Amino acid sequence: MAKLTVxxxxxxxxxxxxxxxxxDGGLIGTVRAGTGGVSVYFDWRYRFEGKVxxxxxxxxxxxxxxAIRAxxxxxxxxVESGSDPAERRKAERLKAKADQLEAVAEQEQRITELAAQQARLSVRDLFERWASVDLIRRRDGGKExxxxxEKDxxxxxxxxxxEDVRKGHITGVTDALLARGVPRMAKLIFSLMRQMFRFAVDRDVIEGDPTAAIRKAKIGGKDVERDRVLSEDEIRQLAAQAPLAGLMPTTEAAIWVALSTCCRIGELLAARWEHIDLAQGTWWxxxxxxxxxxxxxxxxSDFTKQQFQRVKDLNSAAPWCYPNRSSTDSVCEKTVTKQLGDRQRQGKAPMSGRAKADYTDKLVLPGGRWTPHDLRRTGxxxxxxxxxxxxxxxxCLNHTEENKVKRIYQRHSYEAEMRQAWSLLGERLDLLTRTDAGNVVTLRRA
Known part of the structure; x- marks a missing residue:
């Protein structure tokens, strides 16, 4: 057999x-024809330990x-040195396969570890998930x-x-708030944490709610339901004191809108001018x-329309009745509550960066501390x-009817009755807030 030529x-x-x-020399080539053309695959036939x-x-x-001959x-x-190249290659292939399997096993283990780490959500991770699914649908998008x-x-x-959160972690948060002297905030934050952990249970993030073993009543004592109602004498007094309290004119107007409409203060501060028709006398x-x-x-009522007009004269350029400083959104719903609270700090130092010392008692009324929600109850x-x-x-309060049968079958709109109710309230407040309000006879409930 001669040598093959090119x-x-x-x-x-x-x-x-x-x-x-x-x-010659044991080379054997096999011709293969494919889409890429003709190729010849060469093997070398040799004898090792008596075997071909x-x-x-x-x-x-x-x-x-x-190169093939080389x-x-x-x-x-x-082979002449006593080594079988076929066995060596086989061993190399097995080692390469073993190395590959080992690398795959290491990668799978790493993936498992990463999955376990991801499964061990932190409380912050859980909060972000809760915020993106639940809080985002709330009126302020969960900002408050x-x-x-973030603070507490x-x-x-x-x-x-x-999964590592225990009862002691929860009470550690509420105890810090109680130590700060804010028991109502402690209860509120406890309720919010309970909502978050129940969200986690519903989605199989954890098996049990760590707040379940804690009674809310044990945090800061028993809740006392507020029943503060301003008397007519206090309304007269408020009408006299509010202009001297250093309030923003729009805040002063908010007091009377809240009182004359029985609205929630958050609903007022989020109101947009497109939903208020002063000509028709409606606020949607x-x-x-x-x-x-x-x-x-x-x-x-005419009384309420006058208050909204006061606000519009100052804030008509923005879509919101009460825009924030940059006019990119409405103000925080705590804005009015803070301003009113700052002016009921009789005997206390003013809060830093808030109402000046001259105004800290200007909205104090005989019946005790009052809030915007008390105005709703008063109205x-x-x-x-x-x-x-x-x-x-x-x-008028927009309360949901608790009786299911009434909700389903009693469909009367009460529009006329509600119009009259707000009108009567507005007329009464107009009398009480006049400069000659001292001649107004106080109503007494039977």
Missing amino acids: KELEALREADHGKKLRE KQIAVGAWPKLNIA ERDRLRVE IRRMF VLPLVGAIAV IPPEVAKNGKAHTVYL ATLMVALGVLPEVAER
């Missing part, structure tokens, strides 16, 4: 597929024939709750894995603004004292 190899055609080529064996030495034209000669030296958590919860427990509160998610129409109470049916007053 010309012989280049002369091969598809018809030669499967043909065997032989050359065969091993691949390269393919033409990927390797030239000289590989054969290198393997021949290996985020502020509270996450600095203490944010880095802890959710959309469901995304209403606390109970139920749209509500307020029929404005409804005045309505009933003026002869408005309690059921109509409840409608």
